[in-house]
Amino acid sequence: MSASKGSDDLSGTAFVTGGTGFVGSHLVEELLRRGVSEIRCLVRSEPKWLDEIRAKAPDRITYVRGELSNIEMLWEALDGVDRVYHVGGRTRARTYDALQEANVKATMNLLGAVKHAAPNVDRVLVTSSLAAVGRCEADVATEDMPLQPVSRYGRSKAEMEQAIRSAHQMTESYADVLPITIVRPPAVYGPRDRDILQFFQSVQRHICPVAGPASKPAVSLVHVKDLARGMVDSAMHEDAEGETYFIGSERAYSWNDVKDAATSALDTWALTVPVPTPLVGAVGAASELFGRLTGDYPALNREKTKEIRHACTICSSDKAKREIGYHQQIDLADGVANTIDWYKDRGWL
Structure with a gap:
């Protein structure tokens, strides 16, 4: 039932994990828009954003x-x-x-x-991350670069990809196991995301913290709706089987671009506040300590600062x-x- 390039109409049944979250909920909306007949969404606890979406297409x-540890449940659902x-x-x-x-x-299960x-x-379609790449000699990561993650999260995604490839290598071809496509998003932003919200809240208070040069291209950013569309296209395209793709922005943005x-x-102004690279780790440690006091593990933690300081944050699509x-x-100005x-x-703001 492979679809052709550029097809905007899907049918049949899809199974989605992570549909209650930020990226997954937008993916479910994109699948609805494409005409998927039935979307089975794995729900571990609370449906969260899915309840609003389901109300429109019950x-x-x-x-x-x-x-994902319940194998018998998965057999039935799949x-x-x-x-x-x-x-x-x-x-x-x-x-x-x-x-x-x-x-x-959980992925291998x-x-x-x-x-x-x-x-x-x-x-x-399996979702990985640019964080799996980690350190790279080039300023812009491409899919053929070795995986040298610097954070625990990046390491887990790199190990996940390797586990998939190891399973593939036990047979003559990828298709003998499963028709898998891997996507690696860079930083993702858009409605429902709480991580980048903190940056916008800071800008609203007229402060724009920046690690490194503010005017230098520093990050690939993808709006979640572009990402969801790219994910579905990757899953539909027959040539994408067995491939890995970065789904990001068509150019890298500087932090001045994001601030602007x-x-x-x-409709406000903000002062760019440079954070010296050696202090980025200290900021993450302080944020993590505060999180312990509040019972939270914050988005800006010591592991995240390793990615900011040492990992490639720009990728080519x-x-x-x-x-x-x-x-x-969706360009940056319209997306923001x-x-x-x-x-x-x-x-929230």
Whole structure:
């Protein structure tokens, strides 16, 4: 049931992990827009954003209650599925064991269940991260670069990718195991995201903290709707089977670019405050200590500062552009304005 390049209409049944989260909920909306007949969403505890989405299409979204460790539940949920979108996982945790459990072991459990319950599945899309690349000699990461992660999260995603490849190497071809495509998003922003919200809140208070030169290209940023569209296109395109893609922005942005977009959308001004690179780790440690006092593990922690200081934060989407026709559709100014409007509507800003 492979779809052709550029197709905007899907049918059949999709199984989605991570649909209750930021990226996953937008992916579910994109699948609805493309006409997927049934979307089975794994729900571990609370549906969160899915309840709002399901209210608009109650007959097309089914909740599957359980964990990725429950193999029998997965067998039942995956029966008759045409495509699998694996977005679920953990982006941060205090220990590597927790990340390995959520990002490596859970992924392999899912793939084993797919092979058992849906051996003729059209595609399995697995979500990795630019953090899996880590250190690289070039300023811009491409898909053929070695994985040298610097953070626990990046290590878990790199180990996940390697586990998938190791399973592939036991047979003559990737397709003999499962038709898998891996996507590696860079930094993602958009409605429902709480991590970049802190940056916009700081800008609203007229302070724009920046690690490194403010005017130098520093980061690839992708709006979540562009990412969701690229993920679905990757899962639909027959040439994407067995491939890995960065799905990001078509150019790298400086922090001045991001600040300008934010101040324009907020109709305010902000002072750029450089944070010396050696102090970035100290800021992460202080944030982590405060998180312990409040019972939270913050987005800006010591592990995250390792990525900021030592990992490649810019990637090229040229391969996705060339092979699956991916194009960034939402530019930074429009994307930031759209995100900030959503935050204001929700009372987050």
